[in-house]
Amino acid sequence: MSAELRRELSRLDTLANALDSQFRIPGIGMRIGWDGILGLVPGVGDAVTLLPAAYLLYKGHRLGARRMTLMQMALNSGIDLAIGAVPLLGDLFDIGFKANKRNVALLRRDIEARIEEVA
Template sequence: MKNNLSFEKEKRIRELRWVEQVSTLLDSKFKVGGFRFGLDPLLNFFPILGPITTFATSVLLVLVMFRNGVSSKAAVKMLLNTIFDAIIGSIPVLGNIFDFFFKANKRNVKILKEHYHDGKHEGSAKGILTVLFIVLLTLCIFLFYLLWLFGEWIIGIIAH
């Protein structure tokens, strides 16, 4: 039993080290002057394929962390970082600039370390998911309202 636990611990350490290495490659591997950047902003210069590749890699990193015992709260925070990075990063020009400064994978490794070393981000993600659901629902209602107003405006133009 002790040998099995030792193997599991070594496996977790290997996988978490791999997560850190890939995060560094994506976010801060290269240095020009005093500025660090990784493959993430460079790959985003290739439309569609670049952002999909970096997003998929970032999600894979979160899944590896989750598989190694990160709480659902920490995993949701990491996924939100990754999704935010992917959405803003997909905006032409602005997204390319954004990707040089917002380092989602490094932020996720920080959450991981805080989870394991400081005991932060423990527990369920229900609170975060509830707030996110309410915000998205409110946004959808607002957008439907704007669409309704736009439709009335178009009908008013056509009717006159």
């Protein structure tokens, strides 16, 4: 894997962590990110967090992710948006599902598998 590709994946990891795990909830140790926090704002929060999710899909496409991987990433983001829109239940779901971290992990696995196939 090239140094530039590693840096790009590291930047995407940083974004996903900010969205899904930036802050630790005192007392229970669970982690929440901006996706979960902004999701608390009715109507607007989940729509706003769709933008970085779309950016992850865009970067996945630019990095050459397979169509199946991009579809899985889109499905994760769609599930996050749909269930996240449900008041309270959706907010709890956001904390546990962590769609952005899942998507970066899918992208990383896809890229690593492609590199192994070439080698």
